[in-house]
Amino acid sequence: MNQSSNIDLLKVSDLKVAYGKVNALTGIDLTLKEGQLVTVIGPNGAGKTTLLSAIMGVLPSSGIIRFDDKEFTSPEVETLVGHGLGLVPEKRELFTSMSVQDNLLLGAFLRYRKGDKTYDKTLAEIYSLFPRLWERRQQQAGTLSGGERQMLAIGRAMMSKPKLLMLDEPSLGLAPLITREIFRIFSDLRRQGVSILLVEQNARAALRVADYAYVLEGGQVAMQGPAAELANDPKVIETYLGLANKHQELLSS
Amino acid sequence: MNFQIATLLGQDGLTNGAIYALLALSILLVFTVTRILLIPLGEFVTFGALTMAAIQMGKAPVLEWLLLLLTTIDCSLDIYQQARTRIDKTKLQKTALKLGYALLMVGLMHYLNLAETPMFFQAVLTLCLIVPLGPIMYRLFFQPLADAPALVLLIVSIATHVAMVGVGLLLFGPEGARTQPFSDSGFRLGNVMLKSQTLWIILVSIVLIVSLFIAFERTLYGKALRATAVNRMGARLQGISPVFAGKATFALAAFLGAASGILIAPITTLYYDSGFIISLKGFVGAIIGGLISYPIAAIGAVAVGMIEAFSMFWASNYKEIIVFTLIIPFLIWRSMNSQHVEDEE
Numbered sequence: 001m002n003q004s005s006n007i008d009l010l011k012v013s014d015l016k017v018a019y020g021k022v023n024a025l026t027g028i029d030l031t032l033k034e035g036q037l038v039t040v041i042g043p044n045g046a047g048k049t050t051l052l053s054a055i056m057g058v059l060p061s062s063g064i065i066r067f068d069d070k071e072f073t074s075p076e077v078e079t080l081v082g083h084g085l086g087l088v089p090e091k092r093e094l095f096t097s098m099s100v101q102d103n104l105l106l107g108a109f110l111r112y113r114k115g116d117k118t119y120d121k122t123l124a125e126i127y128s129l130f131p132r133l134w135e136r137r138q139q140q141a142g143t144l145s146g147g148e149r150q151m152l153a154i155g156r157a158m159m160s161k162p163k164l165l166m167l168d169e170p171s172l173g174l175a176p177l178i179t180r181e182i183f184r185i186f187s188d189l190r191r192q193g194v195s196i197l198l199v200e201q202n203a204r205a206a207l208r209v210a211d212y213a214y215v216l217e218g219g220q221v222a223m224q225g226p227a228a229e230l231a232n233d234p235k236v237i238e239t240y241l242g243l244a245n246k247h248q249e250l251l252s253s
Numbered sequence: 254m255n256f257q258i259a260t261l262l263g264q265d266g267l268t269n270g271a272i273y274a275l276l277a278l279s280i281l282l283v284f285t286v287t288r289i290l291l292i293p294l295g296e297f298v299t300f301g302a303l304t305m306a307a308i309q310m311g312k313a314p315v316l317e318w319l320l321l322l323l324t325t326i327d328c329s330l331d332i333y334q335q336a337r338t339r340i341d342k343t344k345l346q347k348t349a350l351k352l353g354y355a356l357l358m359v360g361l362m363h364y365l366n367l368a369e370t371p372m373f374f375q376a377v378l379t380l381c382l383i384v385p386l387g388p389i390m391y392r393l394f395f396q397p398l399a400d401a402p403a404l405v406l407l408i409v410s411i412a413t414h415v416a417m418v419g420v421g422l423l424l425f426g427p428e429g430a431r432t433q434p435f436s437d438s439g440f441r442l443g444n445v446m447l448k449s450q451t452l453w454i455i456l457v458s459i460v461l462i463v464s465l466f467i468a469f470e471r472t473l474y475g476k477a478l479r480a481t482a483v484n485r486m487g488a489r490l491q492g493i494s495p496v497f498a499g500k501a502t503f504a505l506a507a508f509l510g511a512a513s514g515i516l517i518a519p520i521t522t523l524y525y526d527s528g529f530i531i532s533l534k535g536f537v538g539a540i541i542g543g544l545i546s547y548p549i550a551a552i553g554a555v556a557v558g559m560i561e562a563f564s565m566f567w568a569s570n571y572k573e574i575i576v577f578t579l580i581i582p583f584l585i586w587r588s589m590n591s592q593h594v595e596d597e598e
Contacts, residue, residue, distance in 0.1 A: 093484050106477060
C-alpha cells in the first residue's frame with residue numbers, strides 16, 4: 001500500500017441487487033481508499049459483474065454508495081460519470097463504426113462540455129501509453145483485434161480522467177502476453193495515482209498487482225484482506241489459484 | 254420540350270429536391286441516433302405550413318392548445334416520477350419553465366395581432382410552436398421504449414403518424430392553405446424567369462444542410478449524438494445521456510420539418526394529410542444514402558426532386574410511381590455491396 005492515503009474514495013454499504021426474485025447480491029460492504037488498487041475475485045456467477053454494474057448505476061440496487069464524499073442510492077449512470085467514476089465494461093461497448101480517435105475523444109465528452117480544453121494532453125498521454133492505438137487512430141474501432149479493443153476501452157475510460165477506474169474482466173479473451181501487458185499498465189496507472197477497482201477471473205495476476213482484495217461467493221463477501229495475505233491463504237490457493245501443475249494436469253486429462 | 258420548359262422544370266425539381274434533401278437528412282439523423290424511422294416527419298411539414306397560413310390569416314392556429322396539453326402531460330409525468338424518488342429543486346424548476354413556455358405561447362397566440370406582424374416574426378412564432386412538439390413526442394411515445402427492437406419503434410412511429418394526421422384534421426380542418434411568398438420580386442437570368450421563392454428555398458436549404466454537416470462531422474457534440482446511435486451503453490458510460498440525445502434530434506427534426514413546411518407553403522397548397530407523401534420522397538433520398546451517408550442522401554433527394562419534375566412533364570399520371578420505383582434498383586445495388594462490421598467481439 002505504498003501510495004494510498006487514508007481517505008475513503010468509495011464506500012459501499014449493504015448493497016443489494018435482485019434480478020426479479022433472484023438475489024444476485026445480498027448485502028455487500030466494500031471500501032476503497034484513494035490511490036488503492038482493489039481487486040474483487042470469485043468464481044463464475046458470484047456477482048462480480050453485477051457488483052460493478054450496481055456501483056455504476058447500470059443496474060438498479062438498494063443500499064448506499066458513497067463516492068467522493070457524496071451519497072447515492074441506485075444512481076443514474078450519467079450522474080456518477082459526472083462525479084468522476086469510470087467503468088470499462090466486460091463487453092467493452094466501443095463505438096465500433098467510429099474511428100479510434102473519435103472513440104477516445106468521446107471519452108472526454110464531459111470534460112469538453114465543462115469547458116476543460118486540456119484533453120488534448122490526456123490524448124497524447126494515452127497514445128504514448130498505447131502506441132498501437134496511435135498507429136490505428138484513423139481506423140474504425142470495429143476492425144481492431146481483441147487486445148487493441150481492450151486497450152481502446154481502457155484508453156477511452158481514462159480520457160475522462162476518472163478518480164476511480166473500474167475494470168470488468170480486462171483479461172477476458174486475451175492472449176497471455178497481452179494480458180501481461182495490460183496488467184503492467186494497471187501498475188503504471190496506479191503509480192500515476194489513479195485508483196482502480198479490478199474484477200478478475202485471473203486471480204493470480206489480480207492478487208499480484210492489488211493492494212487489497214475481496215473474495216465474492218454467492219453474492220456475498222466470503223473473504224477479504226490485503227492482497228499479499230490472501231495470495232498465501234491456503235483456502236484461496238485451494239479454490240482460486242490452484243497449484244499450477246495440478247491445474248495443468250487436470251486441464252489435459 | 255424546349256430550353257424554356259426544361260429550365261422551368263429544372264427549377265421546380267431543384268426546389269422540391271432541396272426540400273426532400275432537408276427531410277432526408279432529418280430522417281437519417283433521427284434514425285442513426287434513435288433507430289426510429291420518423292414517419293410523422295411529414296406532419297411537422299404540414300403543421301408548419303398550416304400554422305403559418307393560420308397566423309397570416311390573423312387567427313390563432315389552435316396548435317398552441319395541443320402544445321399546452323402535451324406539455325401538461327409531460328410535466329405531470331415528470332412530477333409523478335420525482336414524487337416516487339425524491340424531489341429535486343432544479344428539476345422542478347425545469348418543469349415549471351416548460352409549463353410557463355407553453356402558457357406564454359398560448360398567450361402570444363391570443364393577444365398578438367398575428368396578421369399584422371412581419372413575416373419573419375410569423376415564421377419564428379410558427380417554429381416556436383412546433384419545435385417543442387418534437388422532444389415532447391420523444392418523451393411521451395418513444396423514451397419509455399428506447400431499448401425496444403427497431404420494429405416496435407417503427408410501429409409506434411406509424412401509430413404516431415396516423416394520430417397526428419387525425420389531430421391535423423381536427424386542428425386545421427379539411428381545407429388546404431397557401432401562404433404569401435417571402436418576397437414578391439422575380440429575377441431574370443438570361444431569358445429565364447426565376448421565382449424568388451425558389452431562390453429562398455434553395456438558399457435556406459443549403460445553409461441548413463451545410464450547418465448540419467459541420468455540426469455532425471466536426472463537433473464533439475455531433476459525434477456524441479452519433480455515438481449514442483452506435484452504442485447506447487457505451488455513450489452513457491461517457492456521460493452522454495441517450496434521453497438528451499433523443500430529445501435533441503427530435504427537436505432538430507421538428508425544426509427541419511416545420512422549416513420545410515414554411516418554405517414550400519407559398520408554392521404548393523398543403524392539406525392536413527399532404528405531409529406523408531412529401532416525407533416519403535425524402536425517405537427515398539435517405540434510402541439512396543443507405544440510411545447512413547448524409548451527402549449521398551442529400552444528392553439522392555435532389556435527384557428525386559428532378560426526376561419528379563421531369564416525369565410530371567412526360568408522364569404526369571405516373572409521376573409518383575416513377576419516383577417510388579426508384580427505390581428498387583438502389584436497394585438491389587445496396588444489398589449487393591453492403592459490408593458488415595462485426596459488432597460483437
